[in-house]
Amino acid sequence: MFTGIVQGVATVASITDRTGLRSFRLDFPPGFAAELAIGASVAVDGVCLTVTSLEGPDAAQFDVMQQSLALTTLGTLREGSRVNVERAAKDGAEIGGHPISGHVDFQARLLSIRQPENNHVLRIGVPAPWMRYVFAKGYIAINGASLTVAEADRRAGWFEVWLIPETLRMTTFGDKVEGDALNMEIERGTQVVVDTVRDTLEERLGPLLPALEALLRERGVAVEELAGPKT
Structure with missing residues (x-):
């Protein structure tokens, strides 16, 4: 770990x-x-x-x-x-980020870079099946770095992270350019909650689930958001 x-x-x-x-x-x-x-x-x-x-x-x-x-x-x-x-973390190590297994789930694409003063903002495009696990203020691992999601747009399929100068100094993120691929590992606790909610709704609603999903989409909400972010 x-x-x-x-x-x-x-x-x-x-x-x-x-x-x-x-x-x-x-x-x-x-x-x-x-x-x-x-x-x-x-x-x-x-x-x-x-x-x-x-x-x-x-x-x-x-x-x-x-x-x-x-x-x-x-x-x-x-x-x-x-x-x-x-x-690898040793027994009793301080978890400054969040637990990561080192098992990459998918690759994402760096869509854009913004550089407000003393910050470095990456907007990252995520394939639709995986975007359900990304929540604003939640954790995600990008190229092995535990980062907090600043903003997420599930409909458009992207999220943003803000990097401070120290993060840029200690990582390769400052080398990245638009279009680069990135290794992504979702936070396992969030995955469990989202999948449990989805499975429960599917079990209880059965054929009505697609209708609920369509109704929620009209209001800009995804079924996964019923779980809320993991805190």
């Missing part, structure tokens, strides 16, 4: 492709890999990867299967690419 507090930015030093597998060597910031061991977990742009070998004091090798390459942005990395990294 991870906390969603990115601990540094690593660089892809080399990539080796084999049948059904891609191996990455990552160069870490000084001190990041202290006491890192083979078999340990590291979140790389939000994807939980296992250390397969250590390459000196500040580098390690990771293997990534084809399914993970297809589902995440790891398949687009090149030598020199920069990625967010976080070590």
Whole structure:
């Protein structure tokens, strides 16, 4: 498990492709890999990867299967690419963000960037099936960083996050441009609540559920919003 507090930015030093597998060597910031061991977990742009070998004091090798390459942005990395990294949480660690599994749900697209003074605002487009789990003031993990949703438009299929200078300093978000893909992991508690409400309504209403959904859409409300944001 991870906390969603990115601990540094690593660089892809080399990539080796084999049948059904891609191996990455990552160069870490000084001190990041202290006491890192083979078999340990590291979140790389939000994807939980296992250390397969250590390459000196500040580098390690990771293997990534084809399914993970297809589902995440790891398949687009090149030598020199920069990625967010976080070590697995230890017992008793402070959860500064929210619990993250490192299992990416989907890729989203960076629609636009605004830069009001001392802020950096990302508007992110989300595929319709997943937008039901995104609520204003709720949590979401983007490239391994636990962030709070500032605003969400379920009908249009986007949400925004506001990043402070410290977040930009510690992550790769300042490198991103419009059109870039991002790894997304929804907050599991929110998913459970939304799916439970939806399943309960479907069980009780049966064929009437589509009619309720249509009525709510006319009023700019989604069935999922009946659950409300998780606090």
